Amino acid sequence: MQVPARFEYEKATSVPHALALLERYGPDARVVAGGHSLIPMMKLRLAQPEALIDINDLRELAHLRVEGGELAVGALVRHAELLASPLVAEHFAILIDAERVIADPVVRNRGTVGGSLCQADPSEDLAAAFAALKADAVVTGPGGSRTVPLRGFHQGPYETVVEPGELLAELRVPVRHGAGSAYEKVERRVGDWPVAAAGALILIEDGLITEAGIGLTAVSAPGFTAPEAEDYLIGREPVDAVFAEAGRRAAAVCNPHADQRGPADYKRHLAGELTRRALRKAARRAAED
Amino acid sequence: MQITVTVNDQPYTREVEPRLLLVHFLRDELGLTGTHWGCDTSNCGACVVQIDAVPVKSCTMLAVMADGHHVTTVEGLEKNGELDPVQKGFTECHGLQCGFCTPGMMLTARWLLDNNPDPDESEIREAISGQLCRCTGYENIVRSVRWAAEHTCTPEVSA
Numbered sequence: 432m433q434v435p436a437r438f439e440y441e442k443a444t445s446v447p448h449a450l451a452l453l454e455r456y457g458p459d460a461r462v463v464a465g466g467h468s469l470i471p472m473m474k475l476r477l478a479q480p481e482a483l484i485d486i487n488d489l490r491e492l493a494h495l496r497v498e499g500g501e502l503a504v505g506a507l508v509r510h511a512e513l514l515a516s517p518l519v520a521e522h523f524a525i526l527i528d529a530e531r532v533i534a535d536p537v538v539r540n541r542g543t544v545g546g547s548l549c550q551a552d553p554s555e556d557l558a559a560a561f562a563a564l565k566a567d568a569v570v571t572g573p574g575g576s577r578t579v580p581l582r583g584f585h586q587g588p589y590e591t592v593v594e595p596g597e598l599l600a601e602l603r604v605p606v607r608h609g610a611g612s613a614y615e616k617v618e619r620r621v622g623d624w625p626v627a628a629a630g631a632l633i634l635i636e637d638g639l640i641t642e643a644g645i646g647l648t649a650v651s652a653p654g655f656t657a658p659e660a661e662d663y664l665i666g667r668e669p670v671d672a673v674f675a676e677a678g679r680r681a682a683a684v685c686n687p688h689a690d691q692r693g694p695a696d697y698k699r700h701l702a703g704e705l706t707r708r709a710l711r712k713a714a715r716r717a718a719e720d
Numbered sequence: 721m722q723i724t725v726t727v728n729d730q731p732y733t734r735e736v737e738p739r740l741l742l743v744h745f746l747r748d749e750l751g752l753t754g755t756h757w758g759c760d761t762s763n764c765g766a767c768v769v770q771i772d773a774v775p776v777k778s779c780t781m782l783a784v785m786a787d788g789h790h791v792t793t794v795e796g797l798e799k800n801g802e803l804d805p806v807q808k809g810f811t812e813c814h815g816l817q818c819g820f821c822t823p824g825m826m827l828t829a830r831w832l833l834d835n836n837p838d839p840d841e842s843e844i845r846e847a848i849s850g851q852l853c854r855c856t857g858y859e860n861i862v863r864s865v866r867w868a869a870e871h872t873c874t875p876e877v878s879a
């Protein structure tokens with residue numbers, strides 16, 4: 432029987448209340464929302480927070496809307512809500528692709544977007560999807576809010592720029608009219624973490640690529656992205672040879688580790704191939720838009 | 721800390737440790753052993769219950785998180801002495817052998833049918849994809865849920 436170590440539990444009733452609780456309990460407090468990463472880690476005693484601050488009642492962090500040309504995704508939005516959103520489907524097919532292959536429907540009912548990103552698992556699907564979209568993370572603390580590019584949000588495995596006393600409040604993603612996006616993942620079985628996965632965003636104007644975003648996960652790509660491959664795409668035609676070369680360049684920045692999901696060479700191969708496929712699908716969707 | 725959880729329309733107030741998992745609260749505190757405790761890692765889905773009409777894995781939720789919420793367990797599927805169509809479907813179509821996964825399967829099936837009354841096979845398989853059955857190969861579970869979809873009629877329609 433797996434039981435977490437003892438901890439104090441507080442239910443926050445507002446964002447300022449959550450921040451006050453985080454200040455009161457200090458660096459050994461953890462924020463909990465869906466709990467589908469944190470509670471398993473606490474059961475295994477890999478995490479032993481002294482206090483849990485439950486933010487499940489903070490409806491002000493559960494918004495999902497387009498405002499000022501950006502999609503705003505509250506940290507408390509559940510995976511199932513992101514997947515079911517017509518707004519997300521209209522503008523960000525990549526997020527729908529990714530959510531379809533994250534865990535399973537019952538886990539998606541509970542797990543949150545913010546929790547997934549704050550857990551900072553090196554194989555997190557949403558880290559790659561939001562990196563491809565060049566999203567910003569809004570982090571709230573006692574001194575107010577600050578905006579951090581998602582590509583700089585993760586500091587390493589299980590480590591983010593969110594300081595003790597701070598809270599991830601929302602993700603903001605620019606809406607690019609006419610852009611296409613897609614996510615491609617290889618997993619061992621349904622609902623598993625990726626062996627490797629790649630996301631792509633592409634904007635085509637007058638037959639040439641004018642903006643590109645690439646996200647990669649489970650392959651140790653710095654910042655979950657591949658800027659050199661993105662730069663290569665700009666000004667080129669959206670054809671398969673170009674996507675294949677971008678895939679090669681994306682694979683070159685990866686430093687995957689061999690584990691039970693496969694050897695390093697295979698994962699690097701997947702990084703390139705999945706980047707190519709995601710770009711191809713994103714370009715097709717851009718053309719349909 | 722003291723919590724009040726409404727389980728199958730009945731409120732229960734208990735003093736619990738914050739680290740008590742919902743599955744153990746239901747089984748050990750309330751004696752509702754219809755909710756099964758399986759893998760303990762949110763993989764197998766034996767512990768699925770509904771919180772506010774949405775299925776969740778109760779081994780990965782703290783009992784204190786259910787404070788003030790409505791929980792439905794397999795014991796709450798029956799209404800006024802009448803089995804839920806999902807329960808009848810599992811009976812009619814031999815949807816179980818050992819029965820360990822069955823309560824969780826039925827609660828997810830109920831949620832699926834509440835939101836999608838006429839699901840096709842792939843939609844049923846997707847809905848239960850986070851739940852493991854080692855007996856049936858899933859075939860009869862899918863048939864059971866289809867049976868429930870086909871036999872969920874208003875009295876006027878069935879008359």
